Amino acid sequence: MIPIVVRVAINAVALWAATWVSGVELGGSSTSAKVGTLIAVALIFGLVNAVLKPIIKVVGCGFYVLTLGLISFVVNALLFLLVGWLAGQLHLAFTVSGFWAGFWGAIIMTVVSFALSLVIPDKYDER
Numbered sequence: 001m002i003p004i005v006v007r008v009a010i011n012a013v014a015l016w017a018a019t020w021v022s023g024v025e026l027g028g029s030s031t032s033a034k035v036g037t038l039i040a041v042a043l044i045f046g047l048v049n050a051v052l053k054p055i056i057k058v059v060g061c062g063f064y065v066l067t068l069g070l071i072s073f074v075v076n077a078l079l080f081l082l083v084g085w086l087a088g089q090l091h092l093a094f095t096v097s098g099f100w101a102g103f104w105g106a107i108i109m110t111v112v113s114f115a116l117s118l119v120i121p122d123k124y125d126e127r
Contacts, residue, residue, distance in 0.1 A: 006120060011042035014113040015094075021108060023101025024084075027093025034093075041094045045083050052079065076110065077103035 015038050019026045028034035056075055057064065063071045077099055084096030096102045 008039060008042045008046060010113055010116045010120065011045055011109075012038040013116060014109040015041055015045065017112040018080075018105040018109045021101055021104045023097035024105040025093075025095045025097070027095075037087075037092050037094055040090070040092055041083065041087050044086050044090075048079055048083055048086070052082075073103065073107070076106035080106040080109070 012035075016026070018024050026034055026037060028037055053075070056079075060071065060075070080102040081096050081099065084094060084102065087094040096105060
């Protein structure tokens with residue numbers, strides 16, 4: 001249970017960092033509302049990545065090889081857009097206004113999530 005909570009917290013912080021991109025907006029009237037929105041969107045992001053990303057990688061394997069993996073930037077941007085759309089459908093105050101906002105938001109989220117995962121491991125060594 002702890003690794004899931006740590007992963008959601010890391011994704012929430014990375015999503016917050018992604019809101020620095022023009023076109024990625026986090027609404028809310030109070031800090032607690034913003035934190036709740038970030039946690040809910042982080043859960044959605046985790047579910048989308050857990051379900052759709054492996055399917056996309058298997059189906060689009062040829063494109064990954066053909067583009068030397070650069071298609072992953074496009075896939076990540078589209079998944080980020082999907083998360084923004086799903087958040088809107090669930091009446092969460094998180095919006096992604098277009099492809100380029102999704103592209104840069106996904107890049108920032110990936111970098112911040114990677115850096116935080118190095119500092120805060122989600123699996124504990126039991127030696």
